[in-house]
Amino acid sequence: xxxxxxxxxxxxxxxxxxxxxxxxxxxxxxxxxxxxxxxxxxxxxxxxxxxxxxxxxxxxxxxxxxxxxxxxxxxxxxxxxxxxxxxxxxxxxxxxxxxxxxxxxxxxxxxxxxxxxxxxxxxxxxxxxxxxxxxxxxxxxxxxxxxxxxxxxxxxxxxxxxxxxxxxxxxxxxxxxxxxxxxxxxxxxxxxxxxxxxxxxxxxxxxxxxxxxxxxxxxxxxxxxxxxxxxxxxxxxxxxxxxxxxxxxxxxxxxxxxxxxxxxxxxxxxxxxxxxxxxxxxxxxxxxxxxxxxxxxxxxxxxxxxxxxxxxxxxxxxxxx
Numbered sequence: 001x002x003x004x005x006x007x008x009x010x011x012x013x014x015x016x017x018x019x020x021x022x023x024x025x026x027x028x029x030x031x032x033x034x035x036x037x038x039x040x041x042x043x044x045x046x047x048x049x050x051x052x053x054x055x056x057x058x059x060x061x062x063x064x065x066x067x068x069x070x071x072x073x074x075x076x077x078x079x080x081x082x083x084x085x086x087x088x089x090x091x092x093x094x095x096x097x098x099x100x101x102x103x104x105x106x107x108x109x110x111x112x113x114x115x116x117x118x119x120x121x122x123x124x125x126x127x128x129x130x131x132x133x134x135x136x137x138x139x140x141x142x143x144x145x146x147x148x149x150x151x152x153x154x155x156x157x158x159x160x161x162x163x164x165x166x167x168x169x170x171x172x173x174x175x176x177x178x179x180x181x182x183x184x185x186x187x188x189x190x191x192x193x194x195x196x197x198x199x200x201x202x203x204x205x206x207x208x209x210x211x212x213x214x215x216x217x218x219x220x221x222x223x224x225x226x227x228x229x230x231x232x233x234x235x236x237x238x239x240x241x242x243x244x245x246x247x248x249x250x251x252x253x254x255x256x257x258x259x260x261x262x263x264x265x266x267x268x269x270x271x272x273x274x275x276x277x278x279x280x281x282x283x284x285x286x287x288x289x290x291x292x293x294x295x296x297x298x299x300x301x302x303x304x305x306x307x308x309x310x311x312x313x314x315x316x317x318x319x320x321x
Contacts, residue, residue: 001026003065004067005028005060006018006067007069008032008112009037009042010030010041011036012221016172016221020172020222020229028045030048032048032071036179036180038178052093053093057096057100062106066106066110067101067109069097069111072145073141074138077183087144098148102156109149109158109159111149111163112163113162114142115164115165115246119131119134119135121280121283125284128164153238153240160241162243163245166245167218168224169220170221186307189260193261193311194314198269199271200269201271202257202270203274209252211252213253216250217247217249220298220299226296227245227296231243244290245287248287259303263307263311
């Protein structure tokens with residue numbers, strides 16, 4: 001039985017991927033320092049190790065068939081206020097992880113990257129050949145991690161895929177989104193619907209979009225997880241495969257708010273707010289390469305289904321930590 005190591009597997013996406021690996025019959029070890037993750041999110045059947053990726057040399061061994069790397073600091077605003085943390089945790093931690101993988105002979109890697117590496121795109125849908133110009137230290141650190149991985153593939157024969165996510169949402173089984181602080185739109189709106197927040201802020205209403213609000217590409221976390229399992233089989237020694245993951249369709253802020261109202265039956269008050277600096281009008285992915293190279297097809301593309309799954313998780317967990 002193949003065994004895989006999932007760093008950051010007590011977080012949102014990492015826990016869903018760990019659960020899917022177990023369902024596929026693989027052995028799974030989750031490594032997480034629980035600085036932002038939740039011990040309860042680690043799926044039953046996975047071995048859990050509370051540790052830092054900076055110490056990978058002390059706990060990684062040759063028994064693993066590959067690593068799925070989710071461990072990272074991921075708050076854009078915090079990265080602007082404390083860039084050192086992001087370079088130290090994200091880039092420094094990945095250097096240690098890659099070094100340990102090389103030393104122990106673990107030659108397969110799937111990396112959780114982000115659309116933030118593109119910054120403000122020149123055109124949409126965004127392809128993998130678009131210029132990379134991150135506008136904050138979080139995106140810059142993820143791009144640096146991509147570049148580190150590319151170097152290891154070329155020099156040491158690592159087989160790796162970097163999967164660049166757009167807006168991940170929804171839930172799978174008992175695994176869903178709960179950040180502190182929360183910064184993602186759908187869980188923020190659901191907090192309003194649940195009575196834990198008075199209103200949702202709508203940043204800007206004069207964008208060149210059909211209803212004046214920003215348009216984003218939302219992908220269901222379960223579809224995202226499937227891409228990671230496919231990537232494990234697709235990577236080849238010496239190759240660094242980069243794939244965007246998204247629906248290929250965009251939904252405006254107002255469309256998301258209205259969908260939450262319909263799904264939850266709650267009013268969801270809005271509070272108008274000024275545009276946020278650096279917020280592009282439209283961010284939509286081209287996922288054609290993922291379809292071609294991974295054989296990946298997102299199946300849960302309806303916004304209603306994404307919101308329904310997220311709402312089910314939000315009602316089931318409340319403020320649980």
